[in-house]
Amino acid sequence: MEKVIIEGTPKTPTINFDMIVGLLEIKGRSIPENSIEFYKPLVEHLERYAQKPQSNTNVNIQLEYFNTSSSKCILDVFKKLESIHKNGNQIVINWYYEQDDEDMLEAGEDYQAIINVPFKMIEVQE
Amino acid sequence: MMVDIFDFYDKMERNNIMLSFKGDITSELLTSILQIMENKLDNMQEEPKIKRKVYNVLVECLQNLYHHMDEIPSIGDGAEAEKKIRSAIFMIGKLDNQYNIITGNYIRSRNVEGLKTRLDEINKLSKEELKDYYKLVLNNGEMSDKGGGGLGMIDIARKTGQKLNYHFQPVDDNYSFFSLNIKIAQ
Numbered sequence: 001m002e003k004v005i006i007e008g009t010p011k012t013p014t015i016n017f018d019m020i021v022g023l024l025e026i027k028g029r030s031i032p033e034n035s036i037e038f039y040k041p042l043v044e045h046l047e048r049y050a051q052k053p054q055s056n057t058n059v060n061i062q063l064e065y066f067n068t069s070s071s072k073c074i075l076d077v078f079k080k081l082e083s084i085h086k087n088g089n090q091i092v093i094n095w096y097y098e099q100d101d102e103d104m105l106e107a108g109e110d111y112q113a114i115i116n117v118p119f120k121m122i123e124v125q126e
Numbered sequence: 127m128m129v130d131i132f133d134f135y136d137k138m139e140r141n142n143i144m145l146s147f148k149g150d151i152t153s154e155l156l157t158s159i160l161q162i163m164e165n166k167l168d169n170m171q172e173e174p175k176i177k178r179k180v181y182n183v184l185v186e187c188l189q190n191l192y193h194h195m196d197e198i199p200s201i202g203d204g205a206e207a208e209k210k211i212r213s214a215i216f217m218i219g220k221l222d223n224q225y226n227i228i229t230g231n232y233i234r235s236r237n238v239e240g241l242k243t244r245l246d247e248i249n250k251l252s253k254e255e256l257k258d259y260y261k262l263v264l265n266n267g268e269m270s271d272k273g274g275g276g277l278g279m280i281d282i283a284r285k286t287g288q289k290l291n292y293h294f295q296p297v298d299d300n301y302s303f304f305s306l307n308i309k310i311a312q
Contacts, residue, residue: 010157031160031185033153033192065178067185068277075264100175103182103285110257114265126174 004045012038013063017045022054026077027062030070039073046080053084062096062124063104071107078115085117094120138219141226146217151191159188163218173312180218180225180310183285186278187227187308188216195231198301225310233304238294241304248279249289256284286310 008014013028024046032038059081066074078093085091093115095108105121112119138146144166147159163184167177197210214231233241251259260280267276283290288309295303 010161031189033156033189065182065185067182067189068281069189071264071277072267098174101178102175103179106257110261110264114261 004042006041015042017042017049019045019049019054022057023060024057024081025060025062026074027060029064030066030074032067032070035067035069035073039070039077043073043076043080046077050080050084050087053087053089055089057081057084057089057091059091059093060096061093061108064098066107075111075114078111078117082115082117091117092120093117094122096122096124098126099123100126141217141219142221143217143219146215148213148215150212151188151195151214151216153192156188156192159216160185176225176310176312179285180227183282183308183310184218184227186282187229187306190278190306191216191229191231194233196233196237196301198232198297223312227308227310228305230303230305232297232301233294235296235300235302238302238304242292242294245279245290245292248283251283253284253287256280260284282308 002019004015004017004019006012006015008028011029011032013026013030016023016025016027018024030038061074081091081093093111095111097104097108105123108119108121112121145159145162147155149155160181164181167180172180191214195212195214197212200209200211214229216230217226217228219226248256248259260277263276263280279290286308288311291307291309293305293307295305297303
């Protein structure tokens with residue numbers, strides 16, 4: 001078990017995955033042309049984590065922008081979390097959206113409708 | 127000079143074009159365009175809500191070009207004719223309080239019917255139906271090798287709340303020119 005930190009760029013988010021305390025954070029913007037390539041390492045880390053997860057995992061998603069190509073990859077990340085949750089581990093996905101950003105709130109609700117993991121929608125001031 | 131540059135300027139001015147580009151659409155170019163447009167929107171002190179919408183839709187429009195524009199054989203003889211051209215056009219402007227994003231790119235004529243059918247299907251859907259369709263494609267759709275998930279156009283229609291306004295212009299036996307005019311109202 002370890003910590004994974006991927007620094008953000010203008011097109012990709014900062015990722016902080018601390019497998020010791022059970023914390024996954026994705027922050028910033030996710031608009032790469034090739035999102036599969038970007039998210040592949042995270043999905044692989046999650047697969048390893050899923051074999052011996054913490055009993056409690058907190059997930060913070062705080063995205064300013066994301067493109068439709070990333071939306072599929074984010075769903076893949078959530079599906080990995082869903083399987084960890086299904087195995088009896090607690091997981092909460094905190095979905096942050098800026099005040100008045102209805103599109104981002106709706107995007108969170110779309111995932112909430114698909115993924116069987118508790119979501120918490122959290123509004124933040126601009 | 128073969129083009130009348132004043133005529134160009136005048137048309138762009140009257141349509142209040144903020145930025146336009148013609149040529150190959152590369153990843154680096156997209157990074158630059160997005161940065162320029164973000165600065166412009168900031169300088170215009172646009173409402174955060176509108177700014178986010180314009181930026182989001184712009185990303186999808188530009189990445190559509192990046193992933194889907196078809197190469198065409200170059201005009202010319204001999205070795206020139208062997209070359210392929212990767213070229214598209216993009217414009218963004220603001221007129222009568224609404225943003226216009228216009229893109230144009232070549233498409234193989236045999237793919238016109240398929241794209242037209244898809245766009246017409248999206249245009250038939252209500253706001254709620256678009257939401258459901260988006261979730262369906264998100265959850266069941268396969269990612270293409272081009273990196274697109276088939277979600278771009280649905281997302282644009284959803285975020286703008288307007289019909290996708292498109293046009294196909296036949297160019298020759300093999301190619302057509304596809305243009306898309308997206309409006310984002312205040």
